[in-house]
Amino acid sequence: GFYSVYILANHWNGSDTETNWNLSSLDDGVLLNITVDGTPPVINSVNLSYGGENKSWSNITTYQNITIIANITDNLLGVNSSKVWANITYPNGSSIILNLSSAGSDIYQAVWDFPNQNSENGTYNITIFANDTLDNQGSLLVTLGVLPSPDFVIPAIYWEPANPYQGQTLNITFTVNNTGVSGFNGNVTVYMYWDGSLANSTNVSNTSLQPGDSGVNLSLEIQNFNGTRNFTAYIDPNNGIEERYENNNNYTKLFSQYLNATVLSVTYNGVEYTNNSAKPKPGENITIKLSVKYYNNGSAVSALGMQNFTLWDKWATGGTGYRNLTSRLYQKDFSQNSSGIYIFNYTVPSIVSGQAEYNTHNFMIEVKKTNYETNSSGVNGYSLNASNLAVSFGWSSITLYKLTSGSYETYPFTLTVTNNGIAPIYNVTVTLTKNSSSVSLSRTTCDIADIPAGTSNTSCSVKISPSALGTYNISTSLITGKDALSNAYNGSQVFGIVNVVQQSSSEEEEEDGTTGGTTTQTCDSDADCDANYACVDGTCTEISCPDGQIIDHFCVPYNYGLAITEYPEYVYVESGKTNSTQVTVKNTGDKTMVVKLDVIVSNASVSVYPESYSLDSGESYSFAVNFSVSNTKLGNFTGVFKAYREANSSFYTTKTFYLVVLPTEETKYSINISYQSYLATLQELENQFEKIKSSGAYNESELELIEELLKQANETLNDIGNYIENDDYINAQSLLTQLNATVNTIKNNIEGLSVTPAPDGSALWFWAGIGIVIVFVIGFFMYMFYPPLEGYHPQKGYKPPRQEKLLEKIKRVLKEILEKLKRKKTSAGFSLPKSVKISRHHTEGTGRYMDGYKKIR
Numbered sequence: 001g002f003y004s005v006y007i008l009a010n011h012w013n014g015s016d017t018e019t020n021w022n023l024s025s026l027d028d029g030v031l032l033n034i035t036v037d038g039t040p041p042v043i044n045s046v047n048l049s050y051g052g053e054n055k056s057w058s059n060i061t062t063y064q065n066i067t068i069i070a071n072i073t074d075n076l077l078g079v080n081s082s083k084v085w086a087n088i089t090y091p092n093g094s095s096i097i098l099n100l101s102s103a104g105s106d107i108y109q110a111v112w113d114f115p116n117q118n119s120e121n122g123t124y125n126i127t128i129f130a131n132d133t134l135d136n137q138g139s140l141l142v143t144l145g146v147l148p149s150p151d152f153v154i155p156a157i158y159w160e161p162a163n164p165y166q167g168q169t170l171n172i173t174f175t176v177n178n179t180g181v182s183g184f185n186g187n188v189t190v191y192m193y194w195d196g197s198l199a200n201s202t203n204v205s206n207t208s209l210q211p212g213d214s215g216v217n218l219s220l221e222i223q224n225f226n227g228t229r230n231f232t233a234y235i236d237p238n239n240g241i242e243e244r245y246e247n248n249n250n251y252t253k254l255f256s257q258y259l260n261a262t263v264l265s266v267t268y269n270g271v272e273y274t275n276n277s278a279k280p281k282p283g284e285n286i287t288i289k290l291s292v293k294y295y296n297n298g299s300a301v302s303a304l305g306m307q308n309f310t311l312w313d314k315w316a317t318g319g320t321g322y323r324n325l326t327s328r329l330y331q332k333d334f335s336q337n338s339s340g341i342y343i344f345n346y347t348v349p350s351i352v353s354g355q356a357e358y359n360t361h362n363f364m365i366e367v368k369k370t371n372y373e374t375n376s377s378g379v380n381g382y383s384l385n386a387s388n389l390a391v392s393f394g395w396s397s398i399t400l401y402k403l404t405s406g407s408y409e410t411y412p413f414t415l416t417v418t419n420n421g422i423a424p425i426y427n428v429t430v431t432l433t434k435n436s437s438s439v440s441l442s443r444t445t446c447d448i449a450d451i452p453a454g455t456s457n458t459s460c461s462v463k464i465s466p467s468a469l470g471t472y473n474i475s476t477s478l479i480t481g482k483d484a485l486s487n488a489y490n491g492s493q494v495f496g497i498v499n500v501v502q503q504s505s506s507e508e509e510e511e512d513g514t515t516g517g518t519t520t521q522t523c524d525s526d527a528d529c530d531a532n533y534a535c536v537d538g539t540c541t542e543i544s545c546p547d548g549q550i551i552d553h554f555c556v557p558y559n560y561g562l563a564i565t566e567y568p569e570y571v572y573v574e575s576g577k578t579n580s581t582q583v584t585v586k587n588t589g590d591k592t593m594v595v596k597l598d599v600i601v602s603n604a605s606v607s608v609y610p611e612s613y614s615l616d617s618g619e620s621y622s623f624a625v626n627f628s629v630s631n632t633k634l635g636n637f638t639g640v641f642k643a644y645r646e647a648n649s650s651f652y653t654t655k656t657f658y659l660v661v662l663p664t665e666e667t668k669y670s671i672n673i674s675y676q677s678y679l680a681t682l683q684e685l686e687n688q689f690e691k692i693k694s695s696g697a698y699n700e701s702e703l704e705l706i707e708e709l710l711k712q713a714n715e716t717l718n719d720i721g722n723y724i725e726n727d728d729y730i731n732a733q734s735l736l737t738q739l740n741a742t743v744n745t746i747k748n749n750i751e752g753l754s755v756t757p758a759p760d761g762s763a764l765w766f767w768a769g770i771g772i773v774i775v776f777v778i779g780f781f782m783y784m785f786y787p788p789l790e791g792y793h794p795q796k797g798y799k800p801p802r803q804e805k806l807l808e809k810i811k812r813v814l815k816e817i818l819e820k821l822k823r824k825k826t827s828a829g830f831s832l833p834k835s836v837k838i839s840r841h842h843t844e845g846t847g848r849y850m851d852g853y854k855k856i857r
Contacts, residue, residue: 040138041074041130044106048144050114060146064246066112068098070140073106074132083131084108091122100128121148121181150209151180151244152188152235154251163294165257165371170225174233174251176216178209180244189240192220193232227373228256228295256295258375261367264289264341266382279385279422281485282357283350286382287332290342292367300340301369306331310366311346312376317359323576325349327669329365348384354480354490356386358421387421387453387483389491391430391476396496400466401503408466408500412442415460417491419451423483426450430460430491431478435621438468439498451481466500471614473621474498493580495609495624526553561588562595562643564655565620571639572660573604573629575667582622583655585643587615594646597623601639601659604629612646627659634661634730663729671729674736675720678743682713685746698753706749713742 049067050060068086072079081102089095100108108130124144131137157174164170178184188207192200200220209215218233235249243249266273267287268280280286290309292301311329312322325346333343344365349357360383364376393413400409415432419425428448432441446460464474479491521540523529529540534553545555566584573579585595594614599606605628613621625641637659644652663671689710693703716739723732 037076037132037134038136039074039076039132040136041072041079041132043128043130043138043140044071044073046070046126046128046140046142060144064114066114067109068100068112068126068128069103069107069109070100070128070130071106072108072128072130072138074130077133079106079108080131080133080135081108083129083135085129086110086112087127087129088112089125089127091120091124121146148182149180149242149244150178150182150184150211151248152184152209152241153177153179153248154233154235155214157231157233157251157253159253159255159296162299163296163372164225164255166224166226166373168225170222170255171219172222172231172253173217173219175214176204176209176218176235177214178211181211183210183213184208184241186241188216189236189238190216190218191234191237192218193230193234194220194222195229225255226257228254228258230254254295256373258295258373259301259367259369260291260293260295260298261365261375261377262291262293263365263377263380264291266380268382273382275383279383280348281385281423281483282487283347285345285347288344288346288365288380290344290365290367290377292340292342295375300338301367302338302340304334304337304342304367304369308368309342309344310368311344312364312366313349314362315349315357315360316362316381318357320357322362322364324666327665348382351386351487351489354488356388356421356487356489357384358386358388358423359383383422385423387419387423387425387481387489389425389428389479389481389489390418390420391479391491391494392416392418393474393494393496397499398464398496399499399501400464401501402466402469403503410463410465411498412461412463414458415446415462416456416458417446417448417451417460417479418456419453422453424450424452425481425483425489428457428481429478430476432462433475433477435473435475436470436619438470439464439466439472439474439500441465441474464498466498469500469502470616472498472500473610473613493624497610529553558591559589560591560593560645560651562586562645562651562653563588564641564643564653566622567641567655568657570658570660571627572662573627574662574664575629575634576631576664578626578628580624580626583625583641583643584620584622585613585615586620587617590617592616595621596644596646596649597625598642598644599625599639600642601637601657603633603635603637603661604639604659629659629661631667634663634667634733636660636730660730663733667733668729671732671736672724675717675724675732678717678720678736678739681743682710682717685713685743685750686710688750692750692753702749702753706746706753709742709746709749713739713746716742 047069049069050064070084070086072084084100084102086098086100087095088098098110098112100110103109122145124146125141126144127139127141129137129139153176154174155177157172159170159172161168161170176188176190185206185208188204190202190204191198192202199222202218204216204218207216220231222229230252231254232250232252236243237249239246265288267289268278268284271277273279273286292304293299294301306329309329310324310326313325314320314322328347328349330345330347331342332345336343346363348361360381362379362381364379366374366376368374392415394416395413398411400411402408415430417428417430426449428451430446430448432444432446434441442463442465443460446462448457448459451457466472474496476491476494479493481489481491483489521529521533522538523535523540524538526533526535529535531553532543532550533540534543535541543550543553543555548555548557550556563586564583565586566582568581568583571579571581583597585597587593587595592614594612596612597608599608607626607628609624609626613623615621639657639659641655641657642652643654644650689703689706692698693707716735720732720735720739723729723735
């Protein structure tokens with residue numbers, strides 16, 4: 001039988017670590033060997049690795065992650081890998097436990113986050129413990145010595161100017177500090193990188209930095225700063241110096257000439273906007289809070305006005321690009337501008353022509369400031385709470401047959417009306433129309449009470465019933481609905497083509513028993529030949545009549561005729577938008593033909609639907625023409641509607657029309673800004689011209705030309721102002737182009753003015769000297785020849801007339817001049833005694849006195 005044997009093994013010999021017992025069965029002599037395991041795992045070696053290299057347990061200086069690697073074996077049951085760990089005791093007595101994991105091949109390891117574990121200098125005791133599966137435990141103690149070392153850091157950098165812009169010189173300075181616990185004496189290498197490229201390599205020799213010292217000052221000059229650039233300073237880039245930490249030797253700073261604009265919040269009705277909050281309806285306001293700061297030092301950009309901001313809006317759901325909608329952005333609160341905070345109201349897009357830009361919008365606010373690069377805020381969003389109507393036939397073209405029985409196929413279909421928006425729509429009406437009485441519709445109007453947001457309605461069924469062969473157009477002439485606020489919405493027109501053709505007989509034609517081949521029929525006259533043949537030289541010959549009909553064995557050409565009977569003489573489209581119209585073409589000939597319509601016009605993209613249409617004699621058809629105008633210049637552009645026969649494009653008729661590109665609100669705003677700018681520019685040019693003119697140093701004929709140009713420019717500017725006042729922005733924009741050319745001509749003429757040569761200074765003095773000499777000589781001789789005055793002299797009293805010859809007089813005068821020159825002082829005047837009175841304008845006796853005096857008695 002079977003027996004259960006229970007064995008109790010006690011390890012009674014404390015000196016043995018392993019005991020073997022031999023047990024034998026009394027029945028069959030089977031020998032059982034039992035081994036009792038008391039041997040712990042053996043820790044053969046412990047190594048460390050840091051900096052990518054294996055290191056010894058001798059003294060180290062660098063503080064970085066250390067990998068502890070232990071080789072552990074157990075000869076019997078093996079090492080319990082979940083019970084291998086290190087107990088690390090720090091020099092200050094604190095300790096940590098670090099679990100080691102198996103790396104295979106008896107290797108167990110762990111990463112010691114040495115720099116972040118309160119690292120300090122001194123001796124670290126590291127004891128490795130390992131258990132086997134029976135919890136026999138082995139251990140090994142190793143020690144690690146850490147020496148004091150320096151540690152180089154760049155605590156901060158400084159720069160001037162605080163917020164550099166393009167073209168300025170940027171000066172960057174920084175200091176190298178020693179934050180380690182040991183001093184350093186030697187050479188220190190510092191690399192400086194500008195935008196990823198080495199800009200400077202400096203070797204600072206004989207550097208002495210004690211712990212806590214800030215002793216190495218370095219700088220870098222960047223000329224013609226521009227864009228956004230990185231600056232990095234790197235101490236000891238090749239790790240040539242043993243430091244406490246090697247991962248803190250660099251400092252990086254990003255410099256930019258851009259402004260930093262950030263949208264802080266978007267609110268609607270006082271509640272911050274989220275995807276789950278209430279959403280603005282078309283034409284309502286949202287509030288945008290914007291922060292504008294300088295990029296480099298984060299200081300506020302203050303004193304900005306509305307002219308510094310541009311708002312760009314993209315209808316993400318509708319797939320438009322970003323459009324400038326600044327005309328819908330208004331200042332709400334700029335009182336915090338000293339902190340760089342600006343608060344706006346933004347009027348979201350309104351319903352236009354029954355269409356709303358429903359659901360998701362993205363917007364950015366662009367900030368402009370003199371000398372600084374324009375920067376936009378990050379992309380922010382809002383959702384427009386609006387409806388959108390769309391209709392689908394479920395088909396674009398179908399073919400129906402006139403059966404051999406003479407009846408016509410009919411076609412039932414379901415009209416799908418969808419609300420793509422995020423707001424419900426009510427009182428929806430869809431009206432259908434057709435272009436011919438030869439096709440009928442079972443119903444032409446569908447009324448739907450409401451369509452919830454994001455759903456479709458399929459309650460409207462329609463059946464098409466033709467009554468004649470041909471090609472017919474089915475379309476929606478009206479798609480309307482209203483939202484909860486009774487705002488009207490329209491859907492886009494939908495077209496469908498119905499082709500009605502004759503069905504071929506399903507029965508095969510019976511064979512007539514002929515063997516085929518070509519037969520020749522002789523004739524005496526056309527009457528002997530079939531209808532499509534004529535008798536030529538006694539033989540019935542087939543008549544070729546590709547562009548006519550055979551009547552009485554003759555080819556009679558078709559009478560083709562086309563006329564454009566209805567068309568718009570003027571097509572009005574806002575810049576950047578689309579508009580649709582219809583052009584009606586009539587077949588005035590006597591033959592059915594396929595007609596196409598082309599539209600030839602500049603500054604617009606035009607599509608025509610359908611591409612072609614088959615017109616019976618006397619039949620008319622209205623082509624749908626869609627004009628799409630990009631953001632182009634305003635004005636009237638001449639265009640041509642051209643209707644022609646598809647088989648022969650040389651047969652055509654045309655009508656001339658005018659495409660009128662109207663301004664959007666954004667364009668009007670731009671024109672007004674340009675007008676104000678030219679007002680300031682012309683005023684500045686006039687002031688400059690007046691200064692030039694008053695200087696008198698420039699050519700007069702050139703000044704007259706500039707004066708005439710200024711007059712013309714002011715007249716043009718006045719006309720622009722009148723056009724703007726009368727809301728005629730087309731002519732205003734046209735004159736702005738003309739004004740720009742005139743202003744540029746004025747600037748060029750002012751810069752090219754030639755200076756009238758001024759007289760030479762030395763020549764002026766020369767001729768002035770000649771003039772003085774001539775005057776002196778003339779005066780001298782006049783004095784010589786003039787008779788002497790006799791009479792009373794204030795100092796010499798009365799003198800009788802002196803009679804002397806000219807030569808004697810000259811000698812006397814010269815002698816008197818020489819005597820006066822010898823005097824030390826020259827008498828500057830005289831004074832009369834107070835008792836002397838002088839009476840003017842009297843003469844007495846026979847003696848002559850000086851004019852105005854008389855003899856004193």
